Amino acid sequence: MFETLDLSLKLDKQTYRAELERLDRELPTLQRLVYERGVPVLVVFEGWYASGRGDAMARLVHRVDPRGTRVHVTHASREDELLWPWLRRFWKRIPARGEISIFDRSWYYLLWNLRADGELDAARWERHLAEVDDFERQLVDDGVVLFKFWMHISKKEQKRRLKDWADDETQRWRVSDEDWKRHKHYDTRLRVAEEMIERTHTHRAPWTLVEAEDARHRRIRVLRSFADELRRALIARGVAPDELEPLPEEPPPGVVLPPVSEQDTLPQPLDLPADSLLARVDRTLRLEPDEYRERLRAAQKRLRALEFECYSRRQALVAVFEGWDAAGKGGAIKRLTAKLDPRGYQVIPIAAPEGPEKTHHYLWRFWTRLPKDGHWGIFDRSWYGRVLVERIEGFCTEDEWRRAYQEINEFERVITSHGAVIVKFWLDISPEEQLRRFRRREQSPIRRHKITEEDWRNRARWPQYYAAVSDMLRQTSTAHAPWTIVEAEDKRWARVKVCEHVVRALEARLGAPVAR
Amino acid sequence: MFETLDLSLKLDKQTYRAELERLDRELPTLQRLVYERGVPVLVVFEGWYASGRGDAMARLVHRVDPRGTRVHVTHASREDELLWPWLRRFWKRIPARGEISIFDRSWYYLLWNLRADGELDAARWERHLAEVDDFERQLVDDGVVLFKFWMHISKKEQKRRLKDWADDETQRWRVSDEDWKRHKHYDTRLRVAEEMIERTHTHRAPWTLVEAEDARHRRIRVLRSFADELRRALIARGVAPDELEPLPEEPPPGVVLPPVSEQDTLPQPLDLPADSLLARVDRTLRLEPDEYRERLRAAQKRLRALEFECYSRRQALVAVFEGWDAAGKGGAIKRLTAKLDPRGYQVIPIAAPEGPEKTHHYLWRFWTRLPKDGHWGIFDRSWYGRVLVERIEGFCTEDEWRRAYQEINEFERVITSHGAVIVKFWLDISPEEQLRRFRRREQSPIRRHKITEEDWRNRARWPQYYAAVSDMLRQTSTAHAPWTIVEAEDKRWARVKVCEHVVRALEARLGAPVAR
CATH class of the missing domain: 3.40.50.300 (P-loop containing nucleotide triphosphate hydrolases)
Structure with a gap:
């Protein structure tokens, strides 16, 4: 042949x-x-x-x-x-x-x-x-x-x-x-x-x-x-063949698509406690396209070199992405991995537990998915669900989520003691920016399926999540596994910050790698 | 201390x-x-x-x-x-x-x-x-x-x-x-x-x-x-402490427990096709207690020696147990394993698939549970569910279960080609004996929980299962993995037959082991 x-x-x-x-x-x-x-x-x-x-x-x-x-x-x-x-x-x-x-x-x-x-x-x-x-x-x-x-x-x-x-x-x-x-x-x-x-x-x-x-x-x-x-x-x-036609980014001129939710039930302005780390997030940070492209390209090149360095030196990386809905977790992960060798990393999406995940300790599904030495495990949502969605939705008892801060710190300490590097990102946007993004998604034929009633319901619980996130950041930012709050109002800023932070964290461990 | x-x-x-x-x-x-x-x-x-x-x-x-x-x-x-x-x-x-x-x-x-x-x-x-x-x-x-x-x-x-x-x-x-x-x-x-x-x-x-x-x-x-x-x-x-009291085998004298099902909807006598292997099962085979004890003890001793022989020579065994409800699969497995070292075997109970088992090929959950060389995997129900319960209950399409005979033969051939021994038992009882056992279970406080409405529903489909079992035995009894029909009307006969058959199958592969 x-x-x-x-x-x-x-x-x-x-x-x-x-x-x-x-x-x-x-x-x-x-x-x-x-x-x-x-x-x-x-x-x-x-x-x-x-x-x-x-x-x-x-x-x-x-x-x-x-x-x-x-x-x-x-x-x-x-x-x-x-x-x-x-x-x-x-x-x-x-x-x-x-x-x-x-x-x-x-x-x-x-x-x-x-x-x-x-x-x-x-x-x-x-x-x-x-x-x-x-x-x-x-x-x-x-x-x-x-x-x-x-x-x-x-x-x-x-x-x-x-x-x-x-x-x-x-x-x-x-x-x-x-x-x-x-x-x-x-x-x-x-x-x-x-x-x-x-x-x-x-x-x-x-x-x-x-x-x-x-x-x-x-x-x-x-x-x-x-x-x-x-x-x-x-x-x-x-x-059907017409279902296979790629959907456009925007609807045809003059057409307005029906919103998934007619009304935003989140009261405005929100009165949120000022004693949270979240209250100090600078929403004005942005990058211009030129600088963005340049810094992103440079960071991605170094990430690729670091990935290989990790592989040959058996250094593991655990990266955790948490953030508000529509804060841009997926986009940031995409940029982080864009130039990587797919053999060296894995993106692990975390949804609600099912099957045996439900009948075991909540950390079980994370323990079993930790990356092997030399590899990167990138968690798109994570064990922090315990103190976020499970706390807010009542999927676990108050005693359980209160206990979880310590359990999570212990879990991460075992990982870092073993030698892995942990980076944890909270992608932060304002409720106003989230609203803009939700409405924009509703109007985009290709991205409309990404927004559901549930996203709107979660949005309505912003104050509860705000409290939960504030507690989480305070209770689980440790010397061995600190949180990085990513100002995500501007996507370009957020993506570059994520990539550059991973570079810094790995270089701090490995030293600057030779370009390969 | x-x-x-x-x-x-x-x-x-x-x-x-x-x-x-x-x-x-x-x-x-x-x-x-x-x-x-x-x-x-x-x-x-x-x-x-x-x-x-x-x-x-x-x-x-x-x-x-x-x-x-x-x-x-x-x-x-x-x-x-x-x-x-x-x-x-x-x-x-x-x-x-x-x-x-x-x-x-x-x-x-x-x-x-x-x-x-x-x-x-x-x-x-x-x-x-x-x-x-x-x-x-x-x-x-x-x-x-x-x-x-x-x-x-x-x-x-x-x-x-x-x-x-x-x-x-x-x-x-x-x-x-x-x-x-x-x-x-x-x-x-x-x-x-x-x-x-x-x-x-x-x-x-x-x-x-x-x-x-x-x-x-x-x-x-x-x-x-x-x-x-x-x-x-x-x-x-x-x-509650009284729930912890061991239940008696029999109810107190004079007490009759309410049956799980009032009526047996299986028509009698059943007119079943005579051209099935099942039609030729000898229902009269029995063992007296003395002979039973003696032969069972001898077989169990040899099984223990063979288990060690398998371990040291890296010989795997796959044992499949299928049979009518209440035919005595659990009891036979218990006798088979009674004297074994628990480190050398595993009993794998198969229930309806759930979680990821449902979203993969039906053979996936069996492939992933095959015993390692040197070990025994004892399947309490198995991949034959595809051509039994899934066929009868419509959990798969006709095309799927018809195809399954070949797929199963191929699956078992890969296992035996690799070197494992496969034994497959069909435990057979008459519908009359099943009825007796169901009624006896209903009257036993300690075993009552083992019988449910579903058992009675399955029983009502005896003719359909009879056809499915007959097809299964004909289509999947291969030279490399033949079926053994176990006459189970008498539990003692059945248990000894199972144990002695495993002994024979392993000795045919390994030669008779030295007692250890």
Whole structure:
């Protein structure tokens, strides 16, 4: 099959840009429908070393909402994993309905290596190929939309890339002896890959081979296939084609959309206690677009370097985002992660507990989701729900939330004692700004689904939340895990403050990293 | 604290027997209330090597219903676990409400070893002790009933036991050089243990020190503490003392309890198709009590030896129990596991899926619960629910259950290809026998809670289930994972058949083991 690929394919910058813009309009609608219709999506990235697999994957990850997406990295079998049927580690990670699971290498990587290295005899090779076929068919029959991308480059191109890295002091770490050895066996590995791909290129679970030498071509090929195939899959599941049309930011001129809530029941002006940290927030802080772009870009570049530094020095980071509804948590997280390698961090969205989360101690679901050393865990809402929403809504007793301040401080102390860095952000806006944002969302066809009656109900409880937030900041800002209040009236200010703060916190621990 | 222990304490056989009988009457009621009131229970077993810790634990495990119980074994830290805050592995395993989690060694074992081996300096030792204190307080504040048992023996007694084992060919594997080394440092380890215990003997989470030299004393001390403390905890949670009275097997003479269902709506006689495997089940097979006891005892002894053989040769066993309501699955599983080491097997009760189980492929929750090599996974109901209850109740589409036969065969083939042995039991009774058992349960104060309207509703669908079971047996009895139909009209016959079949299946794989 590889002979059908034209590795000289290139995409010019202009077409590339235009296509990316189109995709950026299409993907949010597709993902919203994936979520609403409960469609599980599984994406496999495979291919040659140095083929730009990580880059292509990152382009996709950064374009989908991290709240419904998980990235799974497959390393060669660890001892412990060998104690179960080999597919178990992948079954464990299949997507739930409405979720996108992205595999940086997969079951194919294991098979390819074992077979190419002569560690898999013909019978086991055949059997495992059949098991893969069964596995994928079972998923697809259950409604999973399955993507399998193979990034292809020639032996010559691989050599060039390995050499470029080896010659560059900041990239040298990427090339091991093992990589060179595998490069030498490119032709053997090619034959094995080809057999593997041909044998598993089924009607229900076809491969998409990607000419991966030109970066722009590679990226667009992946993103475009993803969008087109997802669209087909959604239509096949009963979504009407006009639902798939990307919604505009603004309604047509002259049209006013009906508000979700007719009336704002929050009294104005609000009389809020002045003895809160929140009373001292400076609402005037802003950044002009030029300065914003420049500082954001600089911070993102350093974040990427720090992410790698964390990985190689096994430093974990726990980042907590809390804030008023519409304060911009999602946007800040998006900027924080925009340039990161998706393999190094995970965004963990926290909603109301369900299933076993409800029958365990409230900290259980956070303990089990802490990032491993070397990784970043970014919590979009967190254990602070105990002293915010659970307190206000009466989901726990007064004794329980009062006790929680101490429990949370202890929890965070165990984490920091272990060596992780914790940063905690409270994104603060005024009630007036929240009202403006709610009303703006109501008028935006594409963002309207983000605002519900519940948001309005929460808003009406501003004074209660204000008291709860004030208590929280006072009771849980500790030396080992202090709160950072982010003035979020201006989104640009808030995003830059978040990114720069993470940089500072990590540099304080690690020292300034070398740019890589 | 250890000086308060009188290691010469002994319990005579008669008192021991009487006390065990009392406990066997008390514990089922206590556990039912734990379940009904949603009380989480956590039991820690710690103590000297060769102190009979495993034996005391097994006596407890075998007296509680495995459906609400999990056993967790703590080994010294594995590499991977070091990448998270150390308490995470225990937090992950805290009991849900209504569950009993039993820890064969725990956080204390890790601390004790590290400190005694000089790998924990004073500051880290202090910090970890404080973290343990926080951890336990948080659990207890959340409603967990926490037991901490320390099994104590003297240096002399430990030496005697190690020597006895070392001198016995079948027990020699139990004693390593490491064990002798630790024995030599008994006094140092004693001092560390004493400090650890005194520092963590808190009002909310007290230790129970057990004189462990006399086996009968040790066992009763553990079981009696467990029952008494649980009773106190339940009363503190609002259970009325008379609810704690063990219910009798039979109602008082002359009393007839009201039936759960007045009428049996299953028509009689039932006209069932004769071309089913079920039509050929011999309902007359029975065992007399004497033969039953003898064969059961022999099988259980071999099962225990095979369990160890499996562990040392990393052989996994998957056992599936399906059958009519009241056919005796629970009783058969109880006999199968009665003499086993609780560390080597797990009973996995399968109920209706909930939470994330509902949003994933139906096989997901089974893939993730497969036993590790060397262990036994005993499924009390299983993936066959797809083609039984889900088919009959319409919880899945016809296409889905028809497809499931193939999917299940493929699933089981991956398991057996990996090397596990699968045994699958269908426990079969006649509708007349089921009716007798239902009516008997209704009349038994202690077992009445086991029968509900739903059981009667399922019974009314006997013909549909009969068809589904017949299809299941035909479609999924494969060479690698055949079904065994167990004639269960007579419970004694059924239990012996199950135990002896597991023995045969494992011996066919492993050869007959040496008794140990």
